[in-house]
Amino acid sequence: MKITCFGIAREIAGGPSLDLPGVEGATVADLKHRLIAAYPALGELISFAVARNEVYARDEEVIAVGDELVIIPPVSGG
Amino acid sequence: MKITCFGIAREIAGGPSLDLPGVEGATVADLKHRLIAAYPALGELISFAVARNEVYARDEEVIAVGDELVIIPPVSGG
Amino acid sequence: MIDVALRDTPLNLDECARFVSHPSCGGLCFFVGNIRDLNLGQTVTHLEFDAYDPMAIREMRKIAGAARERFDLYAVALHHRKGDLAIGDAAVIVAVSSVHRAPAFAGCEFVIDELKKTVPIWKKEFREDGSHWLNARP
């Protein structure tokens, strides 16, 4: 499943998105663990969140086919 | 001695200034009492201050010849 | 840096912004006080501002200086209008700049709060049922 990356996550992924197989049906918490396993540098960030369909996702949410998933590293706007 | 008036004090004095004799040597507190005696409507204001040479005057200050005296009714700028 | 003005012509927000801007400052805060169409439930038609100009400017400088010191601001602009004002006109603009944003907010609010306490400027409000000097009587 395609996961879009912004900010430092784009540098960690080596591009504007990364691909992780078999994510459908997993929880957001699972997804985060798998992301850190695949990209250990994500685990070195202060934190990161996952957005699902343009909204911050809670850890217990289940990912569905067609979801738009985005890695949100610590924000620094303003 | 000429005492300049602004805002509602101008309406109470009936003009941009009023004249009170023998003010030199009096304290600011004395001046205020004499002003209220001469213009009782000043006593009906929430409060009023006296400025001496463009600075708020304390009650114990003594008025000198040549001082610029101004009645400062409650301010309402901003 | 301090810029104080008391004018009978319209105030200008951009002028104040240019004055306080500086490469070292990350936070600019502005307050604009406009003439409202209602006060205490009554329709206001216009306002007249009277000012004791030289003392008003002195007091505005004092407040701006105190704010700079107390909140470590880089610059303060404080512009006040006088004369006749219509609904929607800006009566006052406060602009401050600071390295960070928290002191910019605190300093800007301090300036307008102090201005309303000590600067010798008086507002006469004209309503459909008459006119009166604000804050004057209990």
Next chain:
Amino acid sequence: MIDVALRDTPLNLDECARFVSHPSCGGLCFFVGNIRDLNLGQTVTHLEFDAYDPMAIREMRKIAGAARERFDLYAVALHHRKGDLAIGDAAVIVAVSSVHRAPAFAGCEFVIDELKKTVPIWKKEFREDGSHWLNARP
């Protein structure tokens, strides 16, 4: 009323002021966040802003709406810049209007504080000794 924007062109304070002004509002408060020449003692040459546009706009709308309700504001304008920014450029403008001044200050500060916590926008700082994404690593 809410006006949210995320642009790669310069922000405009007057545009925000016009949007929030209203005859019922006596108090307008603005915050402008500018790019500083120094951060943590290091000379900054320029910044690059990355944004997840649709979600950033959603989050900005949420914050503006929450501020309006919580502080009884009349209008909120929240404009953020993206792309490459130079020292002195405005990265963000918050403008709010209210009947009285205290809620205008509180609401404006709330908006910028919340924006910095939740809106998916990221700053990459370019300094003489290299570049890095701000706030990312411990």
